Amino acid sequence: MAYDLYYWPMIPGRGEYPRLVLEAAGVVYRDVARLPESEGGGIRAMQAFMAGSGSRRLPFAPPFLVDGDIVVSQAAEICAYVGERHRLAPAGEADRLFARAIALTTADFVAEAHDVHHPLGVGLYYEDQTEAALVRAQGFREERIPKFLGWYERLLAGNASGSAYLVGGTMTYADLGLFQTMSGLRYAFPRRMATLEADYPGIAALVGRVAVQPAVAAYLASERRMAFNEDGIFRNYPELDAE
Amino acid sequence: MAYDLYYWPMIPGRGEYPRLVLEAAGVVYRDVARLPESEGGGIRAMQAFMAGSGSRRLPFAPPFLVDGDIVVSQAAEICAYVGERHRLAPAGEADRLFARAIALTTADFVAEAHDVHHPLGVGLYYEDQTEAALVRAQGFREERIPKFLGWYERLLAGNASGSAYLVGGTMTYADLGLFQTMSGLRYAFPRRMATLEADYPGIAALVGRVAVQPAVAAYLASERRMAFNEDGIFRNYPELDAE
Numbered sequence: 426m427a428y429d430l431y432y433w434p435m436i437p438g439r440g441e442y443p444r445l446v447l448e449a450a451g452v453v454y455r456d457v458a459r460l461p462e463s464e465g466g467g468i469r470a471m472q473a474f475m476a477g478s479g480s481r482r483l484p485f486a487p488p489f490l491v492d493g494d495i496v497v498s499q500a501a502e503i504c505a506y507v508g509e510r511h512r513l514a515p516a517g518e519a520d521r522l523f524a525r526a527i528a529l530t531t532a533d534f535v536a537e538a539h540d541v542h543h544p545l546g547v548g549l550y551y552e553d554q555t556e557a558a559l560v561r562a563q564g565f566r567e568e569r570i571p572k573f574l575g576w577y578e579r580l581l582a583g584n585a586s587g588s589a590y591l592v593g594g595t596m597t598y599a600d601l602g603l604f605q606t607m608s609g610l611r612y613a614f615p616r617r618m619a620t621l622e623a624d625y626p627g628i629a630a631l632v633g634r635v636a637v638q639p640a641v642a643a644y645l646a647s648e649r650r651m652a653f654n655e656d657g658i659f660r661n662y663p664e665l666d667a668e
Numbered sequence: 669m670a671y672d673l674y675y676w677p678m679i680p681g682r683g684e685y686p687r688l689v690l691e692a693a694g695v696v697y698r699d700v701a702r703l704p705e706s707e708g709g710g711i712r713a714m715q716a717f718m719a720g721s722g723s724r725r726l727p728f729a730p731p732f733l734v735d736g737d738i739v740v741s742q743a744a745e746i747c748a749y750v751g752e753r754h755r756l757a758p759a760g761e762a763d764r765l766f767a768r769a770i771a772l773t774t775a776d777f778v779a780e781a782h783d784v785h786h787p788l789g790v791g792l793y794y795e796d797q798t799e800a801a802l803v804r805a806q807g808f809r810e811e812r813i814p815k816f817l818g819w820y821e822r823l824l825a826g827n828a829s830g831s832a833y834l835v836g837g838t839m840t841y842a843d844l845g846l847f848q849t850m851s852g853l854r855y856a857f858p859r860r861m862a863t864l865e866a867d868y869p870g871i872a873a874l875v876g877r878v879a880v881q882p883a884v885a886a887y888l889a890s891e892r893r894m895a896f897n898e899d900g901i902f903r904n905y906p907e908l909d910a911e
Binding site: 477481482483484485486494495496497498499501502506518519520522523525526529530533536540544545546547548549554557560561563564565568569573576579580583584585592 | 724738741742769772790791800816
């Protein structure tokens, strides 16, 4: 069984969340929009699917994952789908549902990170909303980042299994999501994160542990791993960063 | 088995999404923060739970649902949890997962509706970001509402069961979510919706059908149903509306 993942090929963006889970699980998948058109790939293949070429179950937006008749969209839902099938989810229903809540909350955090540079709307260029972005970025840096990171840190401290993962006794897709989000925050807000990170030692340790997990480490060192850039969710605009 | 739902008692907000599913399912639940403190309710009970009084599985934010050891947070996840247990979800895994994607996409739509009046951040008053809200509202009215509604309309037209519901052959929590969102949009953007709605006859018909479903109709006529107001997600600020 091979999965087809669809996402914009030029940015890690929200597609990187399910991609990391697929890689950590070591499962076979096609990254369709990054394949050549001669192999059925490219953006046009993705857009054709969204227009109905592959299923009546239309995704609203990428990323989406196709697994036979099944079309899973929304990054957190894809992560849960893959994680639960490939030993990257907690055992037990209560922890399994809690992992879903964590991943969905991470998706909200990511949406806020995006809106920092597009507070007035996705239809406008960043350059046309820089003043508004300066205001939004201040609240994000000073209130929202600490609020989210404080919550993750409390989860790590309160995990009943003592595993130092967010939920349950082993690494799950929820941890991979936090890893990717921390990577993005460090890229986009290096000065702020340098100041903040000492307050969240559990998160820093988790990020380090995820990065050296063999399948993750191999992926991060591969050409499949995309660098962050200024077309994506996490953008390094120095004017939006501060200690 | 009785569920405990927790959400801010003064607004329908995101809590109304799971509340509608609980009501449509006809299940017993306590709306904890709306109960008197003498019955273990009130905002303080909700905040105590979020601080760890009830579970190590801490929700990041309301709404959340407590069902014994299980704590489900994120509005769409609660809707799926209740819907799948009480015949308000599609049969079959592919449709079941598609309903989840629809509910999560609706949650994104709701977040955008909120950000129309808070584009610069949740830490600032509306009155301090009115100019930015005017810009964001225009894009929301002219681009985002049609994009989301167009997607729902296509789902209704493409439903293989011919049921005129979003997915599968019967009403599901995905339909209830669209109903609530349309109610909010009509409240917040009456002029825009009056202009737009004729373009989406399938949605209008669905909303009407949901409203007369007996359990839903009884709930809507009850005192439990809260009116929209200007502290919530959907706010009627006339300056943000236009044809």
